Amino acid sequence: MSQCSVKEGCKTCCEESRMARLQKENGDPMFLEELSSNDYQEELSSRKSEKNSQLKKQEGPTNRQSFTTTLLTILRPFSTGSLNISASESRHRFVKTLKESLGAFGFNLVGIAAGTIIAYYSGLFRLAPWVILVYPSVVSARGVIGGLFCGRLSTALHLGTMQPRFLGNTKSFYLLFRAVAVLTLEASLGMSLVAMLFGSAFLGVASSDFVSILMVTMATMALALLVVSPLTIVVSVVSFKRGLDPDIVLYPVESTVSDFFITLIYVLVVNLFLQFGMGGKTMVGLVVLVLVLVSVYYLIRSIRETEFVKTVRESLLTLVFVAFIVNVTGSTLGKISEVVGERREVYTVYPAMIDTMGDVGAVVGSTATTKLALGALQPSFSSIRSHATEIFGAWFASSVMYFIYAFLSLAIQGQLSPFSLLMFAARVLTTNVMAGAVIVIVSYMVAVLTYRKGLDPDNFVIPIESSLADSVTTISLFLVLSLFG
Secondary structure, eight states: OOHHHHHHHHHHHHHHHHHHHHHHHHTOTTTTTTOOHHHHHHHHHHHHHHHHHHHHHHHSOOSOOOHHHHHHHHHGGGSOOTTOOOHHHHHHHHHHHHHHHHHHHGGGHHHHHHHHHHHHTGGGGGSOTTHHHHHHHHHHHHHHHHHHHHHHHHHHHHHTSSOSOSTTOOHHHHHHHHHHHHHHHHHHHHHHHHHHHHIIIIIOOOGGGHHHHHHHHHHHHHHHHHHHHHHHHHHHHHHHHTTOOHHHHHHHHHHHHHHHHHHHHHHHHHHHHHHSHHHHHHHHHHHHHHHHHHHHHHHHHHTTOHHHHHHHHHHHHHHHHHHHHHHHHHHHHHHHHHHHTTOHHHHHHHHHHHHHHHHHHHHHHHHHHHHHHHTOSOSSGGGGGGGHHHHHHHHHHHHHHHHHHHHHHHHHTTOOOHHHHHHHHHHHHHHHHHHHHHHHHHHHHHHHHHHHTTSOGGGTHHHHHHHHHHHHHHHHHHHHHHHHO
């Protein structure tokens, strides 16, 4: 072969190599297939001009940056983790998390309705000293059960081990449902016992009230299971089929609906038990009996199933921890009632605040557990930077909702004015910052620690963070009201 032909061959090879690189960069396997060398040079020059133009636009000052771009620029140092996520992908994930979180957190407006019920029936808490202590316990206990159900369900939908339907689902789905029923009974017993201990120590509850606490707690939890669980399944099916992320949507919607119904059910059960004599107590007793029989039946049928036993065993550890946390919430709520007196706007906003803060932790924790399961997130504390877009997207959405809660609470109570809104919103948002910092860190740490220990994070993350969110938000609110009135 002549020297000229060799050079031509090398030139051709280099040209083909450059064209291949350009083809790969474009991402279209058919692109440049028919281009000649001149076409290639023109295309390459055109692309360089476009890139230079884009760089100049990025480097040049602009007064038309979007709020999202500005916020992401601020957060960029926190989101340069090991995954090296591009700016455009970070922006997309942040906006997606923010939009879906706002949509899901919007259901927490129902929590204002729950708070209005509490404010209206605030006299109910004076019928017996244990009534105000038990209320946060049943709300948090239901949050633990619902959090377990949602966390396991959302991850399983991503992995394909459960299907977005109730009938004709997988064996894992039905074992999970049975475990939820058994855990409802166990949670009722545990929460009642610890409530009795805290009540006798801090609120002067007599030991003879234990049976009353137990029956009211079990009846409330049983009716909430009957109402809320089917709604949870419906939300999971609809959200998954519409392309929404169950990790972001499912628990916030479920927890809000759960808080509303459990508040309504709790008021109904307490009224029946304390104000309708023996007939009311008998009706409450029948509901308790049904819960016991169903739980025992499911336990006998599933006791040999490894997955069922693992879920119940791991969740029991969570329930023991949570039982003490939620009674701290109850005791603190009793102190708040002393501080706020008859300020109904605080009672009105309270359920929505604790619910939304639990939702923030749920979004952070549930998205983290899914990414851990898929191998998209390293199980280390430093990798929290790679999860920053989900964290700040959910947290910012909660701040927006807190301001809306303050506005609606004052409007409902007939106290709305620019000054009152400014002062009350400042207190509410301060509570959000204090509680949010704790919940975000705890949610992520629990996900990483349980994953590294070989446990199922979905059995721990949402149950722990949701109950802790109730306590942390309640304590933060108590501190803010004590300091600033």
